[in-house]
Amino acid sequence: MTAPLDLPPLADADWPEEAAALRAGFAGRLNVYRVMAHHPALLKSWQTFRNHVVRETSLGAARSEVAILRTGVRLEAPYEWAHHVVRGRDAGLSDARIRSLRGPLSGMSAEDAAIARAVDELIDDACLSAGAQAELAALVGVAGVFDVIATVGHYRVLACILKSFGTPIDDDIAAALAAQPID
Structure with a gap:
């Protein structure tokens, strides 16, 4: 049986340079985004959609x-x-x-x-x-x-x-x- 990937939330010291600007914002605050930081391009792309769904939604x-x-x-x-x-x-x-x-x-x-x-x-x-x-x-x-x-x-x-x-x-x-x- 294959072991699952070991992708814990990234510590600040391990944060990818490609997503450095996001660490001080939404991405550095939550474990889910610290896990997503294992794929910096996805995390960067996620920002706009996340901001709409979380902050700019018409739902209130x-x-x-x-x-x-x-x-x-x-x-x-x-x-x-x-x-x-x-x-x-x-x-x-x-x-x-x-x-x-x-x-x-x-x-x-x-x-x-x-x-x-x-x-x-x-x-x-x-x-x-x-x-x-x-x-x-x-x-x-x-x-x-x-x-x-x-x-x-x-x-x-x-x-x-x-x-x-x-x-x-x-x-x-x-x-x-x-x-x-x-x-």
């Missing part, structure tokens, strides 16, 4: 976190779940609302269920049904429909990286969840 912070948390649940990605519990709280989501995203659509608010339904369809079918498109467009507009699709795609790629290489949850996030558990 709370709705974006709903989409990300549901994606993390569906993809069984504990790193994303942990990070976005903390970010979701920062965006104003209550723990009850966050916990509801792990369960059936019937246990969520109508708004969260519309977003979660879209996430579920994208993960299950790589496509939004006409009904999900209409429901989502009524809630977030056409740009929001695209942003939900982009968010799921972005976090699916990250989940593949995280799970493939066993990326550890960042220490500050682990400490925050130890101090204020979600379960």
Whole structure:
């Protein structure tokens, strides 16, 4: 049996020169991007898309976190779940609302269920049904429909990286969840 690649988060001393400018920004703050730094060209290319999905989304912070948390649940990605519990709280989501995203659509608010339904369809079918498109467009507009699709795609790629290489949850996030558990 072949051993998996050993690609831990890169320390500052091992950071590739080709991506040096990114270390002080988003890429140096999180283990997922420190792992992605093993491929500097990908990390550099990722920056623009990541900035749109994370910072410039038409969904707003709370709705974006709903989409990300549901994606993390569906993809069984504990790193994303942990990070976005903390970010979701920062965006104003209550723990009850966050916990509801792990369960059936019937246990969520109508708004969260519309977003979660879209996430579920994208993960299950790589496509939004006409009904999900209409429901989502009524809630977030056409740009929001695209942003939900982009968010799921972005976090699916990250989940593949995280799970493939066993990326550890960042220490500050682990400490925050130890101090204020979600379960």
